[in-house]
Amino acid sequence: MTAAILISGAMLLGVMLCAWLTQRLTHNVGWVDVFWTFGTGLAGAGLAIVPVDGAGIDARQWLVAALAVVWALRLGLYVALRVASTPEDRRYAELRQDWGASFQSKLFGFVFLQAPVALLLAVSIMLAARSPGAGLRATDLAGAAILLIAIAGEGLADEQMRRF
Numbered sequence: 178m179t180a181a182i183l184i185s186g187a188m189l190l191g192v193m194l195c196a197w198l199t200q201r202l203t204h205n206v207g208w209v210d211v212f213w214t215f216g217t218g219l220a221g222a223g224l225a226i227v228p229v230d231g232a233g234i235d236a237r238q239w240l241v242a243a244l245a246v247v248w249a250l251r252l253g254l255y256v257a258l259r260v261a262s263t264p265e266d267r268r269y270a271e272l273r274q275d276w277g278a279s280f281q282s283k284l285f286g287f288v289f290l291q292a293p294v295a296l297l298l299a300v301s302i303m304l305a306a307r308s309p310g311a312g313l314r315a316t317d318l319a320g321a322a323i324l325l326i327a328i329a330g331e332g333l334a335d336e337q338m339r340r341f
Contacts, residue, residue: 182296206266218246221245225245240317
């Protein structure tokens with residue numbers, strides 16, 4: 178399990194390096210948000226299905242991994258479409274202006290700080306996937322239903338904000 182967490186951390190550092198390089202090439206820091214979302218979802222799903230004590234992967238682990246993927250796909254695709262079709266987000270444009278000539282060096286630290294934060298979220302997904310006892314319980318299904326409703330609500334809110 179420790180090895181899986183370390184591998185996920187290294188992967189997230191690589192993802193954030195790609196994010197930083199992409200924003201340099203595109204001159205749009207919004208791509209960092211896209212990389213972070215997909216990286217966090219992938220790391221969370223991957224850690225969710227790490228076998229517990231040499232046993233196989235149980236239904237709860239698969240469910241949590243699938244929910245992490247659904248969340249990442251919904252948010253990541255939404256953000257990617259927005260970033261690809263609009264100018265740089267106002268928040269990032271303001272940072273670019275405020276930080277001036279040191280923008281890229283400060284952004285580098287800002288972007289890489291997001292990797293350990295994403296790893297903490299991925300580890301929390303892993304912990305949510307582990308529960309004593311075999312099989313799915315009613316609480317697992319209720320939790321999945323709540324998350325799916327929340328993801329749909331996020332999508333609705335994003336659409337309302339876009340229209341506004």
